[in-house]
Amino acid sequence: MEHRKVPEHEAIYLRIREMILFGVLVPGQPVTIQGLVEVLDAGTTPVREAIRRLTAEGALEAKGNRRITVPELSLTQVEELYFARLSIEPKLVQIAVPRANEELTKHLREIDNHLNAAISEGDIEGYLKYNYRFHFALYEAAGAGILLALAQSLWLRAGPSLRGVLGRYANTIQPDQHDITIRALENHDAATACRAIEDDIRQGMDQVRQVLIFGDSATQNTVKSVLAD
Amino acid sequence: MEHRKVPEHEAIYLRIREMILFGVLVPGQPVTIQGLVEVLDAGTTPVREAIRRLTAEGALEAKGNRRITVPELSLTQVEELYFARLSIEPKLVQIAVPRANEELTKHLREIDNHLNAAISEGDIEGYLKYNYRFHFALYEAAGAGILLALAQSLWLRAGPSLRGVLGRYANTIQPDQHDITIRALENHDAATACRAIEDDIRQGMDQVRQVLIFGDSATQNTVKSVLAD
DNA sequence: TTCTCAAAAATATGATCAAATATTTTGAAC
DNA sequence: GTTCAAAATATTTGATCATATTTTTGAGAA
Structure with a gap:
């Protein structure tokens, strides 16, 4: 086996x-x-x-x-994903928190360090990879296979469109919800962990929505200028 | 095409x-x-x-x-389905209500009549079919494809276990949430429609949970005695 | 230039077969 | 009866090909 x-x-x-x-x-x-x-x-x-x-x-x-x-997301589909992610993913966090141990938080910190390095280097694919890994390391800790499958399906639907976000907003300073999440896990503070993930989802999906509303032609240009750094 | x-x-x-x-x-x-x-x-x-x-x-x-x-549901998976269904399905109803028209409510009434006939005749498969059709006629009216796909996935996971419920609880008088739902749709009363669907989900999933806790050997016997009527 | 139409090319679909893998059955030994 | 190994059987997996369907291309006409 x-x-x-x-x-x-x-x-x-x-x-x-x-x-x-x-x-x-x-x-x-x-x-x-x-x-x-x-x-x-x-x-x-x-x-x-x-x-x-x-x-x-x-x-x-x-x-x-x-x-x-590859699916293109309409605005109403973004809203659907937004709602569904806010329904499912914090629940996974809630289930995961009582199960969190030092191994998990250590692992999450490692992933987040890689993520922050990718951000510093303007490495879009690295960012997407480690962001995904961060979230799913956490969600998998919940041991809730059905909810996990739902979350994965949502990420798969959103994945291609997330890339369009990054050039546009790469310079935007967002509160680091991952760090907040990790600290909440360490303190077994489910409410704070859930809220941090919710805020993280909101930040991300607000940006997807913006790109869709304003189009992505400006996005392509800023991808280039960001990666030139 | x-x-x-x-x-x-x-x-x-x-x-x-x-x-x-x-x-x-x-x-x-x-x-x-x-x-x-x-x-x-x-x-x-x-x-x-x-x-x-x-x-x-x-x-x-x-x-x-x-x-x-065919998957077997553990108790924790039933809880997962319970949570996910309560998250997704009422949202579909909420989106559907402002779009509800006479054609839809008429269609739902027809399905519900078939459903009630199936109940009277002890027709388990007919019950499952028309119950499914009722729910999804309603959810499809929302025009929210992603949420609909999630709901369908949830029903697919729960489907085989729902059959085990029916013999056990076929004689149990439950408030008819479908009728309440239809009336709320006619009145464009989203809150009532959502609550009726939530209650319907609770009734159904509580029964699935019970069967799982107490086992289904008693169930098989009552299936037989019910269908003998 | 655009439109139409037929042929060529691209692509998905379904059939069929061999190879790989897992389970079940069988028979011998104890 | 139990245990174990080998053989037989069942099942999945991947390759390959033919057929069906859709798109593209190119020629001719207006």
């Missing part, structure tokens, strides 16, 4: 999933089986099965014409 | 999905590709792809030994 061979379709699924989560695949982009086969140097059957799985999760969108794209 | 040919894998997915929702497939039951191929008189590829999709949605559970089963 420990050394169970991971089926190829699972490995491929995880790779495509990360491409979606971290904005390698962008909203509106068509996704084809053969395209992924070539990019990933994989077989068609595992890619097909991974795609089927990801469409079931809302991470990819099956169009009526047998084509598959 | 209107007469788009529906791929076989989608049609098969819908059929298996209903088997799960309405308790034809029971918790713990192994599910094999060849088994479904024979039951559904279908091809292996569409069945495989449907299974992959359903496991992604949590409706089926991939075990570490490459076997697939």
